[in-house]
Amino acid sequence: MAALGKEWNEIGISNDFLFGKVMRDPELCRELLEVILNVPIERVEYPEEQKTIDIAQDARSVRLDVYVADGNNTVYDIEMQTVQEEGLPKRSRYYQGMIDLALIEKGEPYTKLNKSYVIFICTFDAFGKGESVYTFENMCKEVEGLSLGDETHKIFLNAKGASKNVSPSLRAFLEYVAGNKSEDPFVKKLDEAVVKAKKNEKWRREYMTLLMRDRENVEKGRAEGRAEGRTEGYISSIRLCRKFHMTKEATLEELKHDFSLNDAEAMKVLEKYWNDESK
Known part of the structure; x- marks a missing residue:
């Protein structure tokens, strides 16, 4: 097995440890969310690197890579995933449930639950359909266009995706996750942060x-x-x-x-x- 120091020098943004450290910069985290969701985000608040959620002593705890909130009552969990696992969709479900339990106190109304996104940045195609982005929401099967309205979203990014219906910035970011640099402004800023982090x-x-x-x-x-x-x-x-x-x-x-x-x-x-x- 390779020497540990050499591995530290070689790891990139796809390493979950390094990703969590780089995303401690709230401005970088905000820009990343804008690139992924293609919506303006004014700010992110209280970034928590590797947040751990423990609901009960005998329950499985959840350690989140990057957990942040914005100024509009929305929370985001961003996970870097490099290993393809059969149970990944159900893990996203479990994370979503644990986040919800952590958001409200016992006895509080469910209406206090925040809008939430669970985002997996994958170095592989989690569903094998060639898409760069897979977005899931709860919809009615019988009535087309009828949303459940629970305000939960699960997004799986595919760094190896070939779909063209994504923004140039998101395409550049996914290519960077796959190991390819570019002249994209956000990617250049992200790469500078990676270089700086590895000097820490x-x-x-x-x-x-x-x-x-x-x-x-x-x-x-x-x-x-x-x-x-x-x-x-x-x-x-x-x-x-x-x-x-x-x-x-x-x-x-x-x-x-x-x-x-x-x-x-x-x-x-x-x-x-x-x-x-x-x-």
Whole structure:
């Protein structure tokens, strides 16, 4: 596996850690939302990088990459997604529900729920139809054009999309997510922020610490040899491989090497934990 420092130097905006740091700039975040939604946004308030929502002690918590609100009672969750998962649509549903629960206190009227957007910026085509943008709202099947009016929106962007019905700015942004720079003003500003962020020694140490912790969990799983310890090690190893955007085949080899598994054993582990949401 490549050295951690080198990986920090090579990561780009599609890395969720770096994306969250760059989006701490409210002006950049505001411009990104304008590019995605193609509507003017006056300002964004209280950007919360990697916001965690815990509703109950025994419930699964939600960690959001970028969670912001604007001045018009609308909230936005923006997620950077580099791994294609079968359960991604249902994850968007779960995020939406948890955001709603966090927006109102017990006993408050539902009318206080904010208009909300859950946005996934994907480096792949989540639905395989070739579109650059997939927008979902709740509509009536029987009456054409009748909206439920719950003011929830789920948007999936596809960095590899080929559709032409998107703005030049959004096209340039998606190409930048895919690794291609351009002369687009927003992309240039975003790239400058990425370069600046990668010079931040505190963030570099934080990133490396997270990766080192994952590696320590892998080693812990190997050393303990207990079922629980090995499970933690399996999950941590797969998580680390996915952070480095390694393929399933490369991850399989890592599992075989780290845990002395044969082909069948490693494949069984990979299939069981590859899409584990705890990662």
